[in-house]
Amino acid sequence: MIPIIKPGKENSKKVSKFRPISLLNIGGKVLEKVLINRISHHVFSHDLMNNNQYVFMPQRSTIDAAMAVKDFVEEGLAAGEFIVLVSLEVQGAFDAVCWPSILNGLKACDCPKNLYNLTKSYFIQQSAVLSTNSFRMQREVSKGCPQGSRCGLGFWNIQYNSLLNLNFTRRTKAIAFADGLILVIRGETVSEAENFSNLEMSKITTWSKRNKVDFNEEKSKVMLISRRKRKEVKNINIYINNKPLEQVTT
Numbered sequence: 001m002i003p004i005i006k007p008g009k010e011n012s013k014k015v016s017k018f019r020p021i022s023l024l025n026i027g028g029k030v031l032e033k034v035l036i037n038r039i040s041h042h043v044f045s046h047d048l049m050n051n052n053q054y055v056f057m058p059q060r061s062t063i064d065a066a067m068a069v070k071d072f073v074e075e076g077l078a079a080g081e082f083i084v085l086v087s088l089e090v091q092g093a094f095d096a097v098c099w100p101s102i103l104n105g106l107k108a109c110d111c112p113k114n115l116y117n118l119t120k121s122y123f124i125q126q127s128a129v130l131s132t133n134s135f136r137m138q139r140e141v142s143k144g145c146p147q148g149s150r151c152g153l154g155f156w157n158i159q160y161n162s163l164l165n166l167n168f169t170r171r172t173k174a175i176a177f178a179d180g181l182i183l184v185i186r187g188e189t190v191s192e193a194e195n196f197s198n199l200e201m202s203k204i205t206t207w208s209k210r211n212k213v214d215f216n217e218e219k220s221k222v223m224l225i226s227r228r229k230r231k232e233v234k235n236i237n238i239y240i241n242n243k244p245l246e247q248v249t250t
Contacts, residue, residue: 001128001146016092022128022146029150035122036151039106039115039158048109049157050164055178056153065177069184072173073225076186082193083225086183086201086238086245091216093179094152095144097159099123101211105158122151143212153178159211166203171196190224194236197222201240208241217243223250 002021009017024032043049044058054065069085076083090096103123106116126141145152156179163181164174173184183200187193208215222238222245238245 001130003130020095020128020147022148024146024148032122032150035115035118036154039111039119040154042111042115043109043158046109048161050161050176052164052174053157053160053176055176056157062177065175068173068175069182072184072186076184077225077227079186080228081186081188082190082228084183084185084187084193084197084236084238085223085225086185086197087221087223088181088183088204088240089216089219090179090181091214093213094147094156096213097145097152097156098143098212101159101162102155105161108162109158119155159213162211163204163207166207168200168203169196172200190226190234190236193224194238197236197238201238205241215240217241217245220245221248222246223248 002023003018004021006017006019040056049057052068054060054062054068073083073085103116103120106119111119127138128141128146129136129138131137145155160176160179164176166174168174171186175182175184183197183204185193185197185200187196204215207213217240220240222236224234224236224247226234236247238247
């Protein structure tokens with residue numbers, strides 16, 4: 001593992017300023033690529049992945065994700081509704097991937113037994129090694145996907161699929177791009193949009209606890225959109241993990 005300092009974090013004293021890039025051997029990368037390709041073929045050929053994920057999906061891009069948000073927002077504005085956009089950021093996404101959640105996701109997708117067993121074996125006896133000059137440290141790994149692996153993003157989508165499949169109300173649309181998530185919630189009044197938003201956030205909070213995924217409250221934001229000109233209360237209180245999200249205008 002090679003730690004690389006993230007841009008703009010050179011003077012930080014936090015260990016999170018480093019991005020841990022894993023140098024994996026060629027044989028391991030080939031195995032990972034074959035494994036995730038076969039898993040992807042299974043889930044895509046049986047239409048088992050939620051269509052609201054826009055990364056590592058055939059013929060999907062950031063533009064498609066942005067247009068999906070735009071279309072749902074414009075539909076609400078045309079109906080004279082208020083729209084709440086909630087942007088959520090996962091904290092240490094790929095470092096926090098929960099292996100049991102991935103295996104549960106594969107079970108839910110009725111993954112072929114040989115691919116399931118190979119994935120289960122892949123998660124056994126993993127370790128990370130950090131070497132600098134004469135110093136060497138090795139630790140066993142019990143979660144996460146190495147940054148630099150061939151199957152990390154595919155495994156993330158398997159786990160995240162259960163979030164996108166939550167029983168959201170018909171007024172809500174969830175759009176994901178890798179670990180990024182935007183919830184678009186529509187309501188006829190500000191208070192109704194706010195109430196629906198907090199209802200959806202409670203579902204996400206429950207999911208995050210079950211799957212051991214934390215959302216970064218400081219980087220997550222909320223925004224209210226409306227075409228109504230008359231004076232109304234435009235401040236909203238949206239919570240995740242009982243903490244209020246910052247309301248922004250852009």
